[in-house]
Amino acid sequence: MIELEIMKVKWSVKMKEWLGQQLKSAITSKPGVRSRRWLGLGPAPVANQEMDHIPVPGEVIVYFSDVLNKAYQLEQWLPTLERLHEHHGVVLVFRKVPTLRHFRKLTKLPKIYVRRLDDLVNLYDFNDFTLCLYVNNGMANFQSLSASRLVHVHINHGESDKLSMVSNQAKAYDKVFVAGPAAIARHNAVLMDFDLDRLVAVGRPQLDLDFETPLPPFTGRTIMYAPTWEGENDANNYTSMDLFGEQIIRALVALPNTRVIYKPHPRVVTSKNHAVAEAHLKICEVLDESNSSGAQHVVAETENILALFEGVDALFTDVSSVGLDFLYLHPERPLVLTDRRDDLSALNSEAPVSKACPVINEPSREAMLSDVTALLAATSTESRRKMRSYYFGDRSKGESTRAFLSTIDSLIGNRRGQLEKYGFHANAADSADDEQ
Structure with a gap:
């Protein structure tokens, strides 16, 4: 056929x-x-x-x-x-x-x-x-x-x-x-x-396109949480969903004048991993409850993440292509990574971008998420620009x-x-x- x-x-x-x-x-x-x-x-x-x-x-x-x-x-x-x-x-x-x-x-x-x-x-x-x-x-x-x-x-x-x-x-x-x-x-x-x-x-040719954000106008700050899925085996598991997901969302929702965009990996939504699936449902509940009180948070399961980036001021994500794409497109905007293995030295070696942004792990999450504003100011635009060149070369759009x-x-x-x-x-x- x-x-x-x-x-x-x-x-x-x-x-x-x-x-x-x-x-x-x-x-x-x-x-x-x-x-x-x-x-x-x-x-x-x-x-x-x-x-x-x-x-x-x-x-x-x-x-x-x-x-x-x-x-x-x-x-x-x-x-x-x-x-x-x-x-x-x-x-x-x-x-x-x-x-x-x-x-x-x-x-x-x-x-x-x-x-x-x-x-x-x-x-x-x-x-x-x-x-x-x-x-x-x-x-x-x-x-x-x-x-x-x-x-x-x-x-x-x-x-x-x-x-x-x-x-x-x-x-x-x-x-x-x-x-x-x-x-x-x-x-x-x-x-x-x-x-x-x-x-x-x-x-990255996919990043040369022009995207118009599907997000409605918002007068405050917009922060995205975009976790990856749990992978096909433990060695490829980089998700923060089961460990930090709900706590990250609650910390972001608590920020004044802030809109939260929850953009999970497509395979998070259909995950057979009980902890990941449960975290996804709980996050959606937290955002729905906040929206019922007048907030404007968004659960974006199907939208083009590259288009969403155009309306996002900062990104929380895991080791995946999502963080690097955001780095390429918007090195001037804060990026925060997670580390489920609690080994910052290994993470710095395996994912060099982690040296240019804050990293949330088990020992650090309470302190970091208690002051998100300070967290977002923890690294400089210049360090992110240098890391962008290391990953993508000194290429301009097109x-x-x-x-x-x-x-x-x-x-x-x-x-x-x-x-x-x-x-x-x-x-x-x-x-x-x-x-x-």
């Missing part, structure tokens, strides 16, 4: 011609023919059979094999991918039907659902895709990585000091796009026998996107040159047409 949606860009004429040919074939063919399977027009048992010898226009595959609750990893890349699509045809490849349906509502980029491994192999072998992008390290990525003629590039879904940001899986990709010097140092410190030349610093697009251009150009050198002069679809 495959679904394509057309975006009106430079190469859309070719896509429309292709879709018209397939629709015509589907209408004139008997049920069960290959074209009906590709377009998802046949019955379900037929729609999942082999899908070779159907040309799909495009140069860049964006491979996403995960389930719906990880959709946020790809969502943040959509505007940048739509920019890339104007220069190199982009096709989103999904392995889960609910995920495909979700992205139908979010973008007009062409989309393909591929159920089986042999169908994926046929899709790659028959078409002239040059490069494949990955926004995570999903287990099924290795099925896509089997394609030998593609340049495989890991672009991740954020810049973070979490342990999950660096693993030996990085060695599987031809290139790994990272934000800046901090990520390079992170890979060098953690991985053995890793070729640092695989790393390409491009900044430069990350330009670096991303130009690097993709170079990789595609180099790969095409290599393919021609080894005798792959035409794409498989054109060759098939010539043989007919």
